[in-house]
Amino acid sequence: MKKTLFLAVIAILAASAANAQKYFTREGKVSFFSDAPMEKIEALNTKATSVWDTESGKIEFAILIKAFQFEKALMQEHFNENYMESDKYPKATFKGQVVDMKKLNLSKDGEYPVTVKGELDMHGVTKSIEAPGKIIVKGGAVKATSSFEAAVADYNIEIPSVVREKIAKTVRIDVDVDYAELKKQ
């Protein structure tokens, strides 16, 4: 009797662990583009961390602002010092939800368009955002991409008039993440 019970419990636990699959990365790519009349600015961060719970659909991202790399060193300095104030606000985070989890079948190859909703916290301001994304399953590997726009002014980032022609009011943010399964320790 005891043995049967024990086995049953093990079976339940194993099942719940299989359901509650989580994916993660520490090397997600997040880039942004500012397309203004006088200057195009582009920066890439390859150190984004993210965890995605495929049972609940919850998804989270965190990035270090200082890890954005620019082509021009001075731009990188200004980005950190004048705009993002990365000593004061070192991180940007996103906490949200993949809305249409039911459409997903991670055991089958394919491209699944999804919508992600949640809170983006950046430069000390938290905003609700909704972004289109794509989950790509190929040969067991899970990849997620998204592209959305953010208005600089929404996040309390001030653009002085002298550089108004050089920095776009709205920047595009691209996310490109290769997920790996998160094994429970």
Added chain:
Amino acid sequence: MKTWLTVLAFCIVSLSAWGQDDLLSLLGDEEEVTNFATASFKTNRVINLHSLESTSAGVMDFKISHRFGTLNRGAYELFGLDNATMRLGLDFGITDRLTIGGGRSNFEKTYDTFIKYKFLRQSSGKRNMPVTAAFLATAAVQTLKWDNPDRENYFSSRLYYTYQLILGRKFSEGFSLQLSPTVVHRNLVKTSAESNDVIAVAAAGRIKLTKRLAINAEYIYVLPDQLASEYVNSFSLGFDIETGGHVFQLHFTNSTSMIEKGFIAETREKWLDGGIHFGFNVSRVFTVVKPKIE
């Protein structure tokens, strides 16, 4: 029954662990990173002095500097604006720590070169370092016609060298301070009463007023009994104004020369007598070699 309860408890605990709110915490403690202090000064010069900043790798910094005549020349010379000494210079960032550069001043028709290496970087986090330290070496050659062409003159007499250690710290977002013990070596001096080697200690600081405007000051104390009595210590006060790719440095100084051997060892004018030069440095950076972004 007891076993039942244990198993149930275990079950609940393990399930609740899965249902954690903060997903990112599942990745465990974040790897600590080293956070380097950046932008302690707006550019690699404070006013006349080299700041602890270096030029970033692959970047060329074109510098146009002027020092007008002294304010006490009065309205006839528009308070010095009729006279200008100038220096044109180029600095290159070889790596983020190593900068080389050179320039030409019309003051005594002098060419100068320098090499600056930052061997300590102020940082916090994984690696803690309270100060930034750099070593600067400069060489200058003055190319005026010989005062006395009839006697035997040596090229080496035209040469000047400076060695400087720059120690500084960004104390807060708005306040940076640096100290620079310096030796200026002159191969030839005018009188035997003057030393060929001049030892000095320079102090410089910055207070940031807004994101794009800072106030800078620097003072160079030359240790006594090295220079002729007409020479005084250099003091300068100025503003850094940053506009995108340019930094405009506008300042007042009692030094005419913009290179070490000049402003450290050959400053004559006194602030109290109105011997003050208005001047500016304009710095414009160009990215020559694009960094690899990976």
